[in-house]
Amino acid sequence: MITFDDATVVYPGGVRALDGLSLEIPEGEFVVIVGLSGAGKSTMIRTVNGLVPVTGGSVTVGDRRVDQLGRAGTRQLRAEVGMIFQAFNLVERTSVLNNVLMGRLHHVPLWRSTLGLYGREDVEIAMQSLELVEIVEKAYVRASNLSGGQQQRVGIARALAQEPTVLLADEPVASLDPPTSHVVMKYLQEINRRLGITTLVNLHFLDLARKYADRLIGLREGQLVFDGPGSEATEEV
Numbered sequence: 001m002i003t004f005d006d007a008t009v010v011y012p013g014g015v016r017a018l019d020g021l022s023l024e025i026p027e028g029e030f031v032v033i034v035g036l037s038g039a040g041k042s043t044m045i046r047t048v049n050g051l052v053p054v055t056g057g058s059v060t061v062g063d064r065r066v067d068q069l070g071r072a073g074t075r076q077l078r079a080e081v082g083m084i085f086q087a088f089n090l091v092e093r094t095s096v097l098n099n100v101l102m103g104r105l106h107h108v109p110l111w112r113s114t115l116g117l118y119g120r121e122d123v124e125i126a127m128q129s130l131e132l133v134e135i136v137e138k139a140y141v142r143a144s145n146l147s148g149g150q151q152q153r154v155g156i157a158r159a160l161a162q163e164p165t166v167l168l169a170d171e172p173v174a175s176l177d178p179p180t181s182h183v184v185m186k187y188l189q190e191i192n193r194r195l196g197i198t199t200l201v202n203l204h205f206l207d208l209a210r211k212y213a214d215r216l217i218g219l220r221e222g223q224l225v226f227d228g229p230g231s232e233a234t235e236e237v
């Protein structure tokens with residue numbers, strides 16, 4: 001369970017990006033957050049792993065209040081929370097497999113990962129993650145040789161290799177064309193169904209959100225303006 005309790009984020013300079021947000025996300029839910037650019041979607045999901053600290057209220061993941069974790073606690077939380085980015089954020093001049101192994105960094109001592117000394121188990125988990133997004137045949141291809149949609153599937157695999165309990169996807173399809181966006185959303189949905197990982201996805205296209213959201217959350221100026229099944233969302237969101 002992820003709990004937002006009157007969660008507020010005021011950035012230095014005074015922008016109120018999140019304004020008294022209260023809601024609960026049960027384990028295993030597939031939540032899509034929609035809103036215009038600047039509505040606070042990125043800020044909202046980044047409070048979950050503490051990348052953006054709340055300035056008021058609280059965010060709780062399981063039994064942990066994110067704002068009360070020390071350095072070690074925050075590191076542990078981030079190990080359990082996978083992130084998927086708009087621009088994929090792959091290291092382009094290395095292989096797909098190496099990129100996915102970076103998801104294992106949280107599980108491997110730094111001296112070993114520095115030397116590229118991942119264990120057999122790490123490689124197996126990385127390959128299984130690539131299988132989940134059906135791109136295992138590209139494991140030894142340079143990441144920059146893949147299309148955008150393929151790169152995002154690798155981004156998803158890297159997050160899965162972390163063995164996360166929560167997945168945060170910040171505008172994961174904003175750099176992709178509509179057909180490819182559907183492919184990526186289908187993988188995210190299917191992974192949620194199969195593995196039961198609580199998933200929060202930011203989107204700015206309402207039609208895409210409606211189609212995939214079990215639960216759709218609408219934000220406007222940092223406030224909750226809709227919370228319900230995707231099928232019931234109107235243009236007002």
Ligand code: ADP
Binds near residue numbers: 013
């Ligand atoms: P969205 O993801 O919905 O586009 P964001 O959460 O990125 O919205 O931004 C919400 C508001 O907070 C915007 O007005 C944005 O300019 C502002 N903002 C975001 N990040 C920062 C930051 N690091 N410092 C100051 N203002 C920020």
Ligand code: ADP
Binds near residue numbers: 037038042171
């Ligand atoms: P998005 O809306 O897709 O999240 P933006 O282009 O709004 O992305 O922001 C990109 C980056 O710049 C983010 O890391 C965000 O936190 C930061 N940012 C956004 N608005 C501001 C701002 N007004 N001041 C400082 N940083 C900002």
